[in-house]
Amino acid sequence: MITLEGITKVYRAGEVEVPALKGISLHIPEGEFIAIMGPSGSGKSTLMNLIGCLDQPSEGRYILDGYDVSVLTDDQLAWIRNRKIGFVFQSFNLIPRASAVHNVEMPLIYAGDSLQRHERAMAALESVGLLDRASHLPNELSGGQQQRVAVARALVTDPAILLADEPTGNLDTESSLEIMKLLRDLNQQGRTIVLITHEADIAAFAQRVVRLRDGVIVSDERQALATEMVR
């Protein structure tokens, strides 16, 4: 599903070159729930931007669902983000002036997919249990509800992967648990999920944990029992 080969990313700050990623190779098969962990400055945000096709690597190859993403143009990347990736951000990133259902519909609008757009958005909201909040504006919803709207938005185009960047970072413990259960359920339905976090108890929901430090992978381990812990 996802293959990273020798990915490096170098940022320029004036004259100085700052290497953020120093050769990452990683394979994520379909249906996996993987957590990428690391302290701040480890390069995990950079990696998440690359996996999410929001940025291009300096070197290396990135294959997503059969597409070599490292050679695509801006508009092609937009298409990949629209069709192949569902984003869940730490700060929800809903559009404040649009209702919950309109927020969920938005990826379909940019897909040029007008067929049953509203119905599909409502179905996505139903799958996160927010059907009764469809016409509410984001600021009329709790943090947990907003994040569930964001998950519904990520799911509505039926993407290849769900990319969650610190999805519980702005939530209280109860809402965090709710969101993580939702992600785990989605994974059990076959959805590939990439979770970026620095919290061990959040990473515990994943089947596989990759740790980053100073732009390189320092550990990559499976944790079969993780999902059992919350039961």
Add this chain to the structure above:
Amino acid sequence: MSILEGLRLAVNGLLSNRLRSGLTMLGILIGVSAVILLVGVGNGASVAVQQQIQSLGSNLLTVFPSNARGAGGVQQGFGTGSTLTLDDVKAIANRQSSPDVVTAIPSAGGRAQLTFGNQNWNSSLTGTTQDFPSVRNYQLASGQFFTAADVDASSKVAVIGQTVVTNLFSGQDPIGQLIKINRQSFRVVGVFAEKGSSGGFNNQDDLVVVPITSAWNYLLGGRGRNVQQIYVEATSAQATSAATTEVTEVLLDRHHISDPTQADFQILSQQDVLNSASQTTGVLTLMLGAIAGISLVVGGIGIMNIMLVTVTERTREIGIRKAIGARRRDILMQFLIESMFLAGLGGALGILVGFGLSRILPLAVSSLPTPIISMPSVFMAFGISVGIGLFFGLYPANRAARLRPIEALRYE
């Protein structure tokens, strides 16, 4: 993303900041209404001028003597020559040689001091023949015009205009009264009906008309028996150019001139006057429109300013939209539609306001010519305002479209 979707987004965006959108729209509104109103005033003025000129008679030709040449061939002022005579007038009026001419009248005159009782008035004196009313489109309100016999006998009779009546006769019937024209007694035999507004032109009701022979004999002493102008009435407005040719031939023949470029007279038709007048008013309209157009440009800059602010404010939203799959084109369209909608709505409201003002303003300012609003100018104003939205929205929208998603998402 469809246009409809873009419009929905635009309305949504504009409604989220009503005051700001309203004020921005006001800039375009004022510009468009100013263009419509001022161009309307310009058109109104040009129509008014044309009507006035046409009221002089659209089938009228005026023959002037050429500029007199002084010693050494120095040209003197326009119409200063003295080459036209009463016999020229008779020859032009002859229907055999000029079938497109109804009749012709001579004219000689100047300013004259009029006195009646203790009232004084300075007016314009015209000496002419009995056909003056028909050629110059004058009606008589009372009495009658002098006759051919009066011209032959150089009778001391006069016909006066309404302005003269008002200023000399306070409520008295002027018919039959003796007035003094340059200290010579003349009997008033007729009064012209009012010809109407003058609007900056010579007041057509301020005149005194006498037989040309009387003018020569008693009033224009020392200036000889020459004709200052000949007014020629053509059979119709369409016949004026044919009549011009005929009059030219008659006069060239009578003055023994073989080379038309050496002619000692000039012929001016009302059409010429009309053309030069409409040229002048056309320039006036253009200038008014251009001044109003400046305010439209200022309004456009206002739109650009606000769109730049909006783009900055919504940087994060742009980032979100890009992250979930909006292409450059989609973002560009969103902001372009928004600025075009803003300008278009302002333009539409400006058209309404312009219409309203052009109805109300003439009631408040009576000297203003009634504005005439032409439909093409309305459509053009609307089109231009949408175009301004497009032009001034292009830079902000392009800036939004080129934002990089990761930077936009990080923007606080």
